[in-house]
Amino acid sequence: MRWATLPWRKSQESLNFPVGITGIPHQLLDPGARALLDALPCYVSLISPTREVLWANKALLQEAGAVVGLPCHQLYRLRHSPCPDCQLGRALEQGSVSLWEESLPGSMLSATHTLVQAVPLVGSGGEVLAALKISTDITGLKARQRQLELSQREYRALFEGVPCYISVQDRDLRILKTNRLFERDFGRSQGRKCYQVYKGRQQKCEVCPVERSFEDGQIHFSEETVRRSSGEPMEVVVYTAPIRDHMGQTFAVMEMSTEISQVKRLQRELAALGQAVAITAHSIKNILSGLEGGAYVVHSGLRRADPALAQKGWEMVREGVGMAGRLIQDILLISKARTPKYKNVSPQALAAGVVSLFEKRAADLGVELCLLEPGKEPEPLRVDPDAIHTALANLISNALEACATFQREETGRVQVSVMELPQEESLVFQVEDNGPGLAPEVREKLFREMVSTKGSSGTGLGLVVTDKILREHGGKVRFHPGAQGGTVFQLVIPRQAEAGEHSSIQEGVPGSQGQPPFKEGSPWKSPGTC
Amino acid sequence: MPEKILIVDDEPSMLTYLSTLLEDNGYQTITASNAQEALEQALRQEPDLITLDLLMPERTGIKLYRDLKKNEQLSRIPVIIVTGFTAGNFPMIDFRKFIYERSIPGPQGFVEKPVEPKLLLEQVKKALENLKVSSV
Numbered sequence: 001m002r003w004a005t006l007p008w009r010k011s012q013e014s015l016n017f018p019v020g021i022t023g024i025p026h027q028l029l030d031p032g033a034r035a036l037l038d039a040l041p042c043y044v045s046l047i048s049p050t051r052e053v054l055w056a057n058k059a060l061l062q063e064a065g066a067v068v069g070l071p072c073h074q075l076y077r078l079r080h081s082p083c084p085d086c087q088l089g090r091a092l093e094q095g096s097v098s099l100w101e102e103s104l105p106g107s108m109l110s111a112t113h114t115l116v117q118a119v120p121l122v123g124s125g126g127e128v129l130a131a132l133k134i135s136t137d138i139t140g141l142k143a144r145q146r147q148l149e150l151s152q153r154e155y156r157a158l159f160e161g162v163p164c165y166i167s168v169q170d171r172d173l174r175i176l177k178t179n180r181l182f183e184r185d186f187g188r189s190q191g192r193k194c195y196q197v198y199k200g201r202q203q204k205c206e207v208c209p210v211e212r213s214f215e216d217g218q219i220h221f222s223e224e225t226v227r228r229s230s231g232e233p234m235e236v237v238v239y240t241a242p243i244r245d246h247m248g249q250t251f252a253v254m255e256m257s258t259e260i261s262q263v264k265r266l267q268r269e270l271a272a273l274g275q276a277v278a279i280t281a282h283s284i285k286n287i288l289s290g291l292e293g294g295a296y297v298v299h300s301g302l303r304r305a306d307p308a309l310a311q312k313g314w315e316m317v318r319e320g321v322g323m324a325g326r327l328i329q330d331i332l333l334i335s336k337a338r339t340p341k342y343k344n345v346s347p348q349a350l351a352a353g354v355v356s357l358f359e360k361r362a363a364d365l366g367v368e369l370c371l372l373e374p375g376k377e378p379e380p381l382r383v384d385p386d387a388i389h390t391a392l393a394n395l396i397s398n399a400l401e402a403c404a405t406f407q408r409e410e411t412g413r414v415q416v417s418v419m420e421l422p423q424e425e426s427l428v429f430q431v432e433d434n435g436p437g438l439a440p441e442v443r444e445k446l447f448r449e450m451v452s453t454k455g456s457s458g459t460g461l462g463l464v465v466t467d468k469i470l471r472e473h474g475g476k477v478r479f480h481p482g483a484q485g486g487t488v489f490q491l492v493i494p495r496q497a498e499a500g501e502h503s504s505i506q507e508g509v510p511g512s513q514g515q516p517p518f519k520e521g522s523p524w525k526s527p528g529t530c
Numbered sequence: 531m532p533e534k535i536l537i538v539d540d541e542p543s544m545l546t547y548l549s550t551l552l553e554d555n556g557y558q559t560i561t562a563s564n565a566q567e568a569l570e571q572a573l574r575q576e577p578d579l580i581t582l583d584l585l586m587p588e589r590t591g592i593k594l595y596r597d598l599k600k601n602e603q604l605s606r607i608p609v610i611i612v613t614g615f616t617a618g619n620f621p622m623i624d625f626r627k628f629i630y631e632r633s634i635p636g637p638q639g640f641v642e643k644p645v646e647p648k649l650l651l652e653q654v655k656k657a658l659e660n661l662k663v664s665s666v
Contacts, residue, residue, distance in 0.1 A: 286614075289644025293547035296647075300550045309550065316543045 028121060028130055029055065042136040043109065046121075047072050049092045051082055054130055064108035072133070076107050091118035091131035102135065111137035165236070165257040168243065169194055169210050176252060187229040194255070198226040213240040213253045226257070235264045276334070276464065283327050283461075291320035330461040333390070333468065340384035340472050347381045347418045347427055348374060354392045355416050358400065365404035367412035369396070378420055381427050383493060387469040388429070391477075392416075394462040395431040395489045402435030402487070410434060426475070426494045434486040438479070466491070532558045533658055536577035538568040538594065539612070540586045544643075548581060548612070551647055552654070565590040569597060572604050579657055581650075582637075584613040599634040608657040610639035612650070 028046060029037070037044045038058040046055040051072040060067065064075060072088070073079040090098040102116045114135040121129045159166060160180045168177040173194040182189065189197045195204045204211075209220035221239045228234060236257040242250040294316030301310025348371075355371045362369035396416060403412025417430045463477070470477050475493040482488045535557050537548045542563065549559040560575055562568035565586065572580065580598065584591035591613070598604045638660070639653035 285644060290543065293543065293645075297546055297550045300554055309546075312546045313550075316546065319543060 037132075040134070042134055043111075043114070044135075045072070045075070045133045047088060047092070047118075047131050047133050049128060049130070051086070051088065060109075063110060067108065074108075076102070076104060076109070076135075078107055087116070088118055088131050088133065091120040092128055095120045095122055095126075095128050101138070109135075109137075111135070111139050113137070113139045113142040162256075163258070165259075167194065167197075167255050168252050169255060170252055171214055173204060173208070173210055185228045185230075185234075198224070200227055209238055209240040210253045210255055213242045214250055217242045217244070217250050223260070224257075234259055235261045276461070279461070280327070280331060283323075287320050287323050287327065290323070291317055294318075294320055327461070330465050333465045334461065340387055342382050343385055344380040344382050345385045347378045347429070350383075350385055350388060351392060351416055351418050351429060354389055354396060357393065358396050361397075362400055362414065365400055365412070367400050367403045367414060369400065369414045370416070372415060372417040374418055378418055378427055381493065381495070383473060384469075387472065388491070388493070391466040391469040391491055392429050392431070394466045395429075395491065398462060399431050399433035399435065399487075399489070402433050421492070424492065424494070425496065426492045428493075429491040430488060431490075432482050432486060432488045434482065434484060437481055437485055438487050532556055533578040534558045534560065534575065535654065536568065536571055536575065536580045537561045538563075538565075538580060538586075538591075539583040540564060541583075544583070544612075548645070548650075551650070555651055557654070565594040565597075568594055572598065572607065577607060578661065579638075579654060580607055580609045581612045581641075581654075582609055583643075584611055595637070596634060605635070606661075608638035608661055610641060610650070610653050610657060611637045612641045612643060612645060614643035 034055075034057075040057065041059065043060040043063065044057040045053050045060055045067070048054050053067050053070050053072060053075055056064075056067050067075050071082070073081065073083045073086075077083055087098060087100050087102070090096050097117065097119050099115070099117050102114050104112055104114060115138045116136075117134045119132045119134070121132060123129045162179070163181065164179075165182040165185065166179040167175045167182055167189070169175055175189045175192055175194060175197065178186070178189055186197050193204070194210065195201050199205070205224075207222065209222045212218070212220045219239060219241050221237060223235065223237050225233055225235050237260050238255060238257045240253050240255045243252040243254055245251050294313050297313025297316060298310050299313070301307065301313050351371055355369060358369055396414065399414040400412075403414060412434065414431065414433045417432075419428050419430065420426075421428050467477055470491055470493070473493050474496075475491065477489065477491060479487055479489045535552050537545055537552070537559055538561075539545050539548065540563055545561045545563065549561055552559050560571055560577065562571045568580075568582075571577070582591060582595060582598075584595065586594075595609065595611075598607065598609060638657040641650045641653060
């Protein structure tokens, strides 16, 4: 005889009894083993090859009463017939130890879930005498496991579902894990460094909130501009939180980024609005002082009985009134959310109309103004003609002023041209002057603020109006230094209009990408008609 | 004999206004609308005072100021800067700072556009009085 695996074997003799004899099954186990099994905090039964309970330990007897002699399936499952999925077979028929979980939907036991080990007791001839079935109540454990699974699912849903980009990073800023949104916008990033994914760089950022969270175990945040895998930039606010192990050591940091591009845009628009209000106030002050000056001169002329002086003063007053009118128009154009009234128009005819309006002004200022004849008449364009008229007039007016105030040998010259940009599927109205060019400080500001370099005569709103009109057309205003000094401004209008949100003003450099006006064969190369 | 003031500004309406204002207050005025003309007028007419708009195209106002202060014959003429752009609305070009930090002598007055007539007249009067005191 031998014990299969039981470590508490004390005496081999106690097993020298025939099996299957009810009433004396306990003799299979010596008193020491029985005492030990009685002391265990689990249900132990000895089951015969015919699935009969031969012996039960104290815990089982206390719970289920007199169970010795009952069929195993009745005790554990309250069944009248053997369980179809009886797990004792491995122990009773094959003589090997087996382990399984058993749920007890209805039984004589209060446990609803047990972890069961079955150990065969083998006779001297190798025959299995009985199986020791040891059931540990894991009902509480199971409940906690289910809770854990539930909270893991909740955590997972949160991790995947929040409208933030989440990544978990190690000390080397290597991404260990990302959520779905992150993967959607930044691609599969596991194993890559944070700065490679977010910034497309090989060096880490100067101030890194993830590193700071590793250092002090605190939550940190920063605002960053990152780039989606599509290349599109995005402004985000980043929060980093340490993830600690059971010893309280930070082994990873969770980084949560929320897109704030919209908020930032609003912030910039608000700042621009503030600037516009300041400039408007300044313009009004200028206009008022012009009116005051004019009134003073009129008064003086009358007092001196000098009609010529009074006339000069009157002109100043009229100029001031005119400026006030233009300012109001500009403000209305900027503040109203207008829907463009689209019509098909000939771009060349539209440009000719605007240019003709400025001919007298140009002559007064001593500036040459001309419209270049296109090699091929551009196709009709679908635009709001009045709005584009205003935008082009603003550019021409700026260019004339730039030339008029610039003193040098050469005559001031403003060239207007209309051209197709097939590669951008756009039509361009271009205005080039040979004025002083834009000072770097002004160029800087054109992107953000309203600027007037015309002293008291400009409202500073012209380019803002132009920008708004082009945006409504889904187009853009761009500028770059001219080939022979001066500045080139372009109104770029897509043939397939699509309204945009961002500022339409772009600065370029001649010859750089997206700056086609100096290409061979463009109307710019043959200004013979001027 | 009234004091003679040269007004330099590229805006015609400003020339009209300042000359009328100064004449009404007993000064004789001459005007120039660019730096070249101003320098010629200053040499020929020897004004007692110059009002100068610094923000003329191509920084010619600033150059003119330097030329005036470097010229032996003209450097004693007091100059009052009358200009529109100051740190307030155009931080990139701080003319006041530019003028006062240079090795060349500073101007005798500084009036921002839009011009406050009383302030300009006060500064003109003071500059001319100082000139008289120093020449005595």
